[in-house]
Amino acid sequence: MHELSIAQNIIEIVQDHLPEDQKYSVKTVRVKIGKLTNILPDSLVFSFDALTRETNLNGASLEIEHLPLTIECGDCGLQSSGNEFIFACPECGSTSIKIVSGNELMVTEIELND
Amino acid sequence: MSVLTIERKVLEKNDIIAAANRKLLQSHNLYSINLVSSPGSGKTSLVERTIAACQNKIRIGVIEGDIQTDLDARRVDALGVAVVQIVTHGACHLEAALIGDSLKQLDLPHLELLIIENVGNLVCPSGYDLGENVKVVVVSTTEGDDKPLKYPAMFRNASALIINKIDLLPYLNSSVDDMEKNALSINPALRVFRTSCTSGEGIEEWCEWLQSQISKK
Numbered sequence: 001m002h003e004l005s006i007a008q009n010i011i012e013i014v015q016d017h018l019p020e021d022q023k024y025s026v027k028t029v030r031v032k033i034g035k036l037t038n039i040l041p042d043s044l045v046f047s048f049d050a051l052t053r054e055t056n057l058n059g060a061s062l063e064i065e066h067l068p069l070t071i072e073c074g075d076c077g078l079q080s081s082g083n084e085f086i087f088a089c090p091e092c093g094s095t096s097i098k099i100v101s102g103n104e105l106m107v108t109e110i111e112l113n114d
Numbered sequence: 115m116s117v118l119t120i121e122r123k124v125l126e127k128n129d130i131i132a133a134a135n136r137k138l139l140q141s142h143n144l145y146s147i148n149l150v151s152s153p154g155s156g157k158t159s160l161v162e163r164t165i166a167a168c169q170n171k172i173r174i175g176v177i178e179g180d181i182q183t184d185l186d187a188r189r190v191d192a193l194g195v196a197v198v199q200i201v202t203h204g205a206c207h208l209e210a211a212l213i214g215d216s217l218k219q220l221d222l223p224h225l226e227l228l229i230i231e232n233v234g235n236l237v238c239p240s241g242y243d244l245g246e247n248v249k250v251v252v253v254s255t256t257e258g259d260d261k262p263l264k265y266p267a268m269f270r271n272a273s274a275l276i277i278n279k280i281d282l283l284p285y286l287n288s289s290v291d292d293m294e295k296n297a298l299s300i301n302p303a304l305r306v307f308r309t310s311c312t313s314g315e316g317i318e319e320w321c322e323w324l325q326s327q328i329s330k331k
Contacts, residue, residue: 002206002238009124017118027115031124036267038237085266087300095302099270105125105241110118 003040006105007047011057013107018056026060028111034067034104035083041066069102128242131210135245138217139228144175145328146228148244150268151252152261153234156278158186159311160252161229165193167314168227168321172328175225177216179208179233186231196220207238210245226328236261240268247327248273253297255279255288262297269300274307276320281310 014029029048033039041064048062070081073089074096080089081101088095123129139146149157158178165174176197178186187199198216200208213230220228230246232239240249251272253261256279262269269275275297277290294306305323309316 005205006124009127013120013122013124013126017120036270037241038267085263085300087266087270087302095299105123107120107122107124109120112116112118114115 003043004047004051006039007044007051007062010048010062010107011051011055014057014060014110017110024056025113026057026110027113028061028063028109029057029107030063030065030109030111032065032067032104032106032108034102035069035085036099036102037105039105065108067101067104070100071097072100073097125241128210131214132243132245135210135214135217138222139245139247142222142225144222144225144228145324146230146244146246147324148230148232148239148246148249149252150232150236150239150249150272151234151254152236152257155234155252155254155257156311157231157234157252158189160276160278160309161186161231162189162193163309163311163314163317164229164321164324165190165195167317168324169193169195171321171325173224173226175220175222175228177213177220177228177230179212179231181206181233196225202233206233206235207242208232208244209242213244227324236265236268240265240271250274250276252276252278253293255282255286255290255293259288259290259292260296261293262300266300269297269304272301272304274305274323276307276309278309278311280308280315281312 018024045062052058068081068083072079073094075094076092078089078091151157174195176190179200181202184199187197190197198219200212249272251268297304307316307320
């Protein structure tokens with residue numbers, strides 16, 4: 001996956017939300033990344049650090065919350081999570097499943113240095 | 115220490131444009147497929163074969179996506195079909211904005227089927243909504259029966275699978291049944307086709323499905 005352009009999108013979203021009229025310094029940017037997005041965390045952090053160097057976000061760290069693949073069985077109702085790509089219910093074996101979580105790619109919070 | 119709650123999708127800009135593309139296509143009753151695969155699976159040959167088999171029944175328009183050259187668009191153009199070539203100059207996937215621009219170059223009211231041939235890549239295109247009706251994933255018989263297991267996100271997000279180059283089976287150690295089984299284990303709802311763009315086998319069934327999708331919408 002092209003982590004550099006994803007990092008660029010994250011930075012643009014952060015810039016959008018920073019108050020214009022005040023001086024600020026960003027301590028942490030928190031993101032949620034689901035297993036199905038194929039994004040490599042180390043590569044994303046590397047890209048984020050490279051792009052924010054010598055900008056107003058210099059020094060901000062990118063914190064990633066990894067979300068596993070969570071599925072819900074349409075037959076027995078069981079919700080199960082894991083880091084494997086299994087699209088069948090571990091309890092009853094049904095393939096009639098719905099993906100509850102695992103596709104997320106979101107900026108959730110910005111923590112500022114006060 | 116202030117914490118600002120954001121809750122914004124990283125790819126929201128793409129999603130907004132994709133939604134606009136979708137609305138525009140729907141307003142013209144234009145059915146669209148996003149054709150994805152690894153490089154070399156036979157997407158462009160499939161587009162050529164689809165045009166040859168269907169164009170007297172369906173009015174087709176094509177958007178071609180490549181990192182370099184307009185070679186694919188020229189192949190489509192030679193068949194007398196409206197085509198727009200997107201050259202990404204390095205981007206490994208198409209994005210909604212590029213499609214939005216391309217739609218302006220096509221006579222949308224006169225088209226019934228839009229085929230978007232994505233850049234050859236089984237990873238990145240799965241994350242980028244273009245505004246299409248369905249993703250169709252193409253795998254050729256030379257790529258290994260376990261291909262679907264290696265690219266679960268793409269197979270999960272697709273509605274149809276075309277197993278191409280079935281004419282090569284006598285020379286290969288591959289099992290189309292195993293490939294299909296692997297694909298269905300990731301996504302049991304996949305509609306599977308087996309084709310050869312060399313012999314033409316399976317193309318008619320694929321075209322019939324396209325026609326039924328167009329008339330259903």
